[in-house]
Amino acid sequence: MEKGRANVMAKVAVVGCGGFGKHHARVLSDLGALAAVCDIVEEKAKFYGEKYRVEHFTSVESLGKLGLDAAVVATPTVTHAPVAVKLIEQGVKYILLEKPFTITLSEARELAGMARKDGVELMVGFVERFNQAVVATKDLVEGNEIGAPILHFTSRFGRWPEQVFDVGVVKDTAIHDIDILGYISNERPSQVYATTGRLVHHKHEDFANIVLTYASGKAAVIEANWLTPRKTRKLNVTGTEGVIEADLMQQSITVMKQGETRMPNMAYKEPLMLELQHFVECVESGSSPKPNEEDAMSALEIAEIALRSSSTGMPVKL
Ligand SMILES: NC(=O)c1ccc[n+]([C@@H]2O[C@H](COP(=O)([O-])OP(=O)(O)OC[C@H]3O[C@@H](n4cnc5c(N)ncnc54)[C@H](O)[C@@H]3O)[C@@H](O)[C@H]2O)c1
Structure with a gap:
């Protein structure tokens, strides 16, 4: 999606359909923005893909062909940065990483640097x-x-x-x-x-x-x-x-x-509904979401x- 193209529905994938990712999938589906789900466990990916009538995948690499606008990363914290890097490499320009963003502050700094270089907007799931x-x-x-x-x-x-x-x-x-x-x-x-x-x-x-x-x-x-x-x-x-x-x-x-x-x-x-509404609005209008990587790094520090x-x-x- 070109930045600033309002009134075009954002295409968002959820990566990680576990305890919290399933709520991201539900809310994004309610917002009409869910484009795909991905989980390394095939049954989970298939279950939520069928439930919300979207494509399902078991690897982040295979999401590339969808031309996604955005993704939510709700995998275990230790995997957030590697998953986000793969999404950036596939051209995804908006990524919401669940808290605590990354496992360490140094990893957060590296990811933020890469995102800045590639013009990617990052949000952190400080849902409170x-x-x-x-x-x-x-x-x-x-x-x-x-x-x-x-x-x-x-x-x-x-x-x-x-x-x-x-x-x-x-x-x-x-x-x-x-x-x-x-x-x-x-x-x-x-x-x-x-x-x-x-x-x-x-x-x-x-x-x-x-x-x-x-x-x-x-x-x-x-x-x-x-x-x-x-x-x-x-x-x-x-x-x-x-x-x-x-x-x-x-x-x-x-x-x-x-x-x-x-x-x-x-x-x-529902805080998650308000958080994802904000994220999707930013994707659709080309604006920067909050809380962002600076907020994430401040808290992680x-x-x-x-x-x-x-x-x-x-x-x-x-
Ligand atoms: N904002 C909040 O209030 C809140 C609440 C709960 C959890 N979280 C965060 O959400 C994240 C997930 O937590 P959870 O409780 O849902 O964990 P979970 O273990 O229940 O779910 C994680 C899911 O990710 C899948 N997964 C693992 N590696 C993957 C990969 N590389 N690609 C695709 N799928 C992969 C797993 O199969 C699993 O289904 C954590 O970072 C956690 O801190 C945030």
């Missing part, structure tokens, strides 16, 4: 940016509803998703909150301190506490684990004039101020620094 509770919290903070923010607290708990073998809870899970904090506060931390541990995962950390401090004096605490039986996704912001408590699963927020508690009305909207801090037991200054 499209969560109505996060959007409302950002709007309220920016509207000075609770005064100057002092402390952010996030919690993201649940059981270990056993298909995640290649990264620990920091890069897989806490990275959402690292990104949310950057998105809401528009400020990079000046220091990162973290403690992590491993109870059930075979190789990587499965619980983490990350403390971020900022030059402006505010702080943030991120708690993430793969141990708690009940899934929790929460974000609290304490300011000089009040507190916002956001429940990202319910998509609800409570604003508490002196003598006043209110819960603004919010309609639930903080995740890697947190892991370094936890291995040395020392805070790390940025």
Whole structure:
């Protein structure tokens, strides 16, 4: 598709039809943009290809002949960069990589460099940016509803998703909150301190506490684990004039101020639908999607620094 050719339906493939990729396929099909599915497991590719009445493939190389405009990479994290490189080599100009983007920051830098050289737009699947509770919290903070923010607290708990073998809870899970904090506060931390541990995962950390401090004096605490039986996704912001408590699963927020508690009305909207709508609109209009590779690298850098801090037991200054 030529950049800027609006009103032409984008042709998007989903690579990786596992636990999350199947939702990308469903939503892209609903948007009328799904052109093909690909999974190295033939039965999965065939199942979703037949379900959504699109072509199915078992290798990324065979997608080249379709003349795709875009692709979503929802394979295991360790394969994101090699899959994206193959897509770029086949001329795909828009690629949405699921979080955490790539397995390391250095790999992310290499991929971003290649994409820049070939004029490829990259997006990262930080889907919480499209969560109505996060959007409302950002709007309220920016509207000075609770005064100057002092402390952010996030919690993201649940059981270990056993298909995640290649990264620990920091890069897989806490990275959402690292990104949310950057998105809401528009400020990079000046220091990162973290403690992590491993109870059930075979190789990587499965619980983490990350403390971020900022030059402006505010702080943030991120708690993430793969141990708690009940899934929790929460974000609290304490300011000089009040507190916002956001429940990202319910998509609800409570604003508490002196003598006043209110819960603004919010309609639930599927974050993945909003994320993919944005991606497809960018493909069709030739514009640049957000969050992009810079956002991905910023979050990956903080995740890697947190892991370094936890291995040395020392805070790390940025
Ligand atoms: N944004 C979010 O909130 C969110 C949620 C869940 C997962 N994810 C991310 O999505 C990615 C996939 O996670 P998942 O839970 O769906 O994993 P999964 O293991 O359930 O699915 C991965 C699929 O990719 C296929 N695959 C592996 N290598 C491939 C290749 N080279 N080409 C084509 N297909 C290949 C596998 O056969 C499998 O079907 C991960 O990076 C994960 O971090 C993001």
